Amino acid sequence: MVDAKTLTHLERLEAESIHILREVVAEAEKPVMLYSVGKDSAVMLHLARKAFYPSPPPFPLLHVDTTWKFQEMYKLRDRMAQESGMELLVYQNPEAAERGINPFDHGPLHTDMWKTEGLKQALNLYGFDAAFGGARRDEEKSRAKERIFSFRTASHGWDPKNQRPELWNLYNARKNKGESIRIFPISNWTELDIWQYIHLNDVPIVPLYFADERPTVERDGMLLMVDDDRFPLQPGEEPVMRSIRFRTLGCYPLTGAVESRAKTLPDVIQETLLTTTSERQGRAIDKDAGGAGMEKKKQEGYF
């Protein structure tokens, strides 16, 4: 039933995302792409390279670093920046660094300081008025209602009750001085779309998404990977080698792994389709502040 003139769902999603990326570049003064090195960021970066080819994407990549990412993530980040010909900006909140904020001792404060505050500081420092993010509407309930062009006040706040109506593919990028826009070009993609796209386009992703023998400990029902020697082992804890992989990637002490034998992309997709839990299930951040956790974080300026 598909003829040459009917686009597949991935072709339609890709075309929509490219259209969004170009609108922002045409209308914003100083755009930037937030790059978290995860699979969604990988797809977003690939779409940007497509949107502006043969030019390199005309904006820098910004990595708001917590210093607690997996080593493999830092490696891919540097490689992709070089391959895409884009400038890579790495920002680490100096106050968080000075106070030694870490996920083991500081709980939710770790995310607040390194990510939420770090992001605001970086955007203010460079004066970016438009920031691309790789969030998807299927990830979480409050994201389902967020616009593709999400308006932020001068203090980076989000007001869910006062969002601009978004019609057809007409995006209103106008704003007053000091205000900014967060843009989510892959809003309408699902987790499965992302995997299928990575598969079809050979998009480079962090090897941690594939199963391998890795040192792990089990803590509070989560399987954590001991990625470096900063991981404080509790009395009686001994890292155990397990065949694991990750469905999402963040700070390694906050990201739960799943036991898996999926070593190839088709295997990973197969496992994703057969799984019975949602991908954010392994993330500690969503569990803060009850069911409305993410919505509250977004109003405070989290991406």
Place this chain on the structure above:
Amino acid sequence: MTDPIYKTDALIAQDIDQYLKVHEHKTMLRFITCGSVDDGKSTLIGRLLYDSKMIFEDQLAALEADSKKVGTQGQEIDFALLVDGLAAEREQGITIDVAYRFFATEKRKFIVADTPGHEQYTRNMVTGASTADLAVILIDARKGILTQTRRHSYLAHLIGIRNIVLAVNKMDLVGYDEAVFDKIVADYAAFARSIGITAFTPMPISGFKGDNITGPSANTPWYKGPALIEHLETVEVNSAADADKPFRMAVQWVNRPNLDFRGFSGQIATGSVKPGDAIRVLPSGKTSTITRIVTLDGDLDEAVAGQSVTLCFADEVDCSRGDVIAASGSPPQAADQFEATIVWMADEEMLPGRSYWLKIGTQMVTATIQQPKYQVNVNTMEHLAAKTLELNAIGVANLSTDKQIVFEPYAANRTLGGFILIDKLTNATVAAGMLHFSLRRAQNVHWQATDISRDFHAGLKNQKPAVLWFTGLSGAGKSTIANLVEKKLARMNRHTFLLDGDNVRHGLNKDLGFTDADRVENIRRVGEVAKLMTDAGLIVITAFISPFRAERDMVRSMMQPGEFIEVHIDTTLADAEARDVKGLYKKARSGQLKNFTGIDSPYEAPEDPEIRIDTAVMTAEEAADAIVARLIP
């Protein structure tokens, strides 16, 4: 609770590579669900997600817990909780904004816009409908067709959705009675015809129980039509129809990595394009030939509606953002006067005569809207007289743009016929609109060229024309200072004319009151008169409160560069009120005078006036000297 009917495909476990091959060729359908409060929209969507296995165990566990705590279905699962996202809504038990949901079957990926049934949220439904291929109109079988059913059907039709599903929901609560279903379908058919809907697909369902959602229900043996999902999987999508129209692409961005490459990037709105095709760039009308369709994955032999591409031309033709590339044989028109349907989406009402940004495709121009010809009562479809449009109002009006725009009627082309209006001060999106046709007035009323030019007029008077535009609160001293300025200029043999607010309202503008809309029109007319006077070579002095920045900027844009001099007579409200020369503040404070600037109507001070007079430190005489010195150094 029924088991999910969409069991995991056995192919996933057996042969994932084969499965991927099949699923990489799925198509996509976007649809909206609309219905009144309690018609069961959220429940239906929750059901679709659940049945197509888009709900995972951890989400289901949370849902079960939430259902017991705040659910409305007793001990059973309340699917509505899955989709009512924002915390405030969950507490109120209603959906209040557009939410997008995703699910997929073996044949298609679906994006659902969940749009609210609440009366005050017409704008959300129009927003959700604007990207939809299909609308599911939900009806509570116990209640039949309601006012809101009519409203939603009208809006879906207005926005151009051709595929309408009439989902008669809660059939379980009427005993799956065929007669109930038939009566509702007959009632709806009569109504649908009256608003121009020629075809729709009715089906009896229960979102709560799952009847006729994924397959035929044993409870409705009398129903022979498709289940909801079957229908959604097979109905034609919009982009397929767009591919057969003439080629059009709005240019988003010019790709210029080096001197050897110049490409034009955009998303194809309609039609298809191949290397060798003759094209025309609009509005300039210049022609060329396509040489390449460039992508990261290599050049393409053909590209079709919906694709985002970069095109190269054989010739060095001027082409930039906002231009439209079209098939050279059947190009769209350009015009600057239109009739359009407008859906107002802002709390502040529409102001006829005010300038708004109008974005259509990738073109951004300034537009002014005339007083509506009529407003549509969305419940009865009656045409009502209207002076303006308020939040959620829909009307038909003429509008004009400051530059020609390339367009097509909305019915023929959504991309070149649908537009948004943006407030120039707040930058809010205040309206959506659909162009019907151009009025062609600009083409028929030609500008009459006259032999005596404006330069000649000015030369004869030995002066440079200008507009000294005084603005400030009532009682600030505008008229007093303006009068002094004119006397000083007259003594210097300058030819001047003073337009005074009160005086103009006795003649030219005596039909206008003091509402926001009338204030806008007042200033527009004064601006036009002042413009004619500068063409005659005069130095025009105006003394109007002119409280809105947008209108002052509009007048500025009418004048030749440098000829508009904004003079802010800056006084505090307390000072103006203390003076109260005409006793107006007293009246306004006591409520006898409505819409009084500074009291119950806003004053927007200039941000960067050419001249600012602080009345606290300057006398009227000193102020007049300062202004004259600025004009004639």
